[in-house]
Amino acid sequence: MAKGDATAKPDGSTEERRMAGRGALTRSDLADAIHRKVGIPRAESAKYVEMVLEEIFERIISREDVKLSSFGAFLVREKKERLGRNPKTGAGAKISARLVVSFKPSNILRARINGDD
Numbered sequence: 001m002a003k004g005d006a007t008a009k010p011d012g013s014t015e016e017r018r019m020a021g022r023g024a025l026t027r028s029d030l031a032d033a034i035h036r037k038v039g040i041p042r043a044e045s046a047k048y049v050e051m052v053l054e055e056i057f058e059r060i061i062s063r064e065d066v067k068l069s070s071f072g073a074f075l076v077r078e079k080k081e082r083l084g085r086n087p088k089t090g091a092g093a094k095i096s097a098r099l100v101v102s103f104k105p106s107n108i109l110r111a112r113i114n115g116d117d
Contacts, residue, residue, distance in 0.1 A: 027053070060101055072105040 027049050034045035056074070059066050066074040081097040105113070 063099070068106075070106055070108045072103055072109055075102050075104060076100075077102060 027046070030049045031042060031046035034040065034048060035042045038045070040048075056066050060074060060076055063076045065076060077100050079098055079100055082095050084093050084095045085091065086093050
């Protein structure tokens with residue numbers, strides 16, 4: 001078992017920890033899942049994970065929305081400059097215009113999260 005992670009499995013995966021709702025899915029976890037399910041070497045599966053993420057990054061950087069069927073969409077939005085307030089002092093502060101990325105889950109993902117599968 002991994003030090004400090006009592007739920008780690010002997011093979012080093014963190015599947016039990018994720019199933020319990022703790023922790024985050026990492027690039028390494030994705031590569032390990034591909035390695036286990038497809039049977040390709042870990043280094044090769046890590047390369048494929050990087051390739052997919054790089055494609056998503058490039059599309060978002062070029063201001064394109066990324067839609068993944070049955071999962072959801074990463075949407076690039078432009079926020080205009082606006083006046084905000086410092087919550088500690090109440091003083092007005094200008095918030096500059098910027099691009100933001102948001103995620104909108106698909107109806108299928110929403111249903112699965114809510115146990116409606």
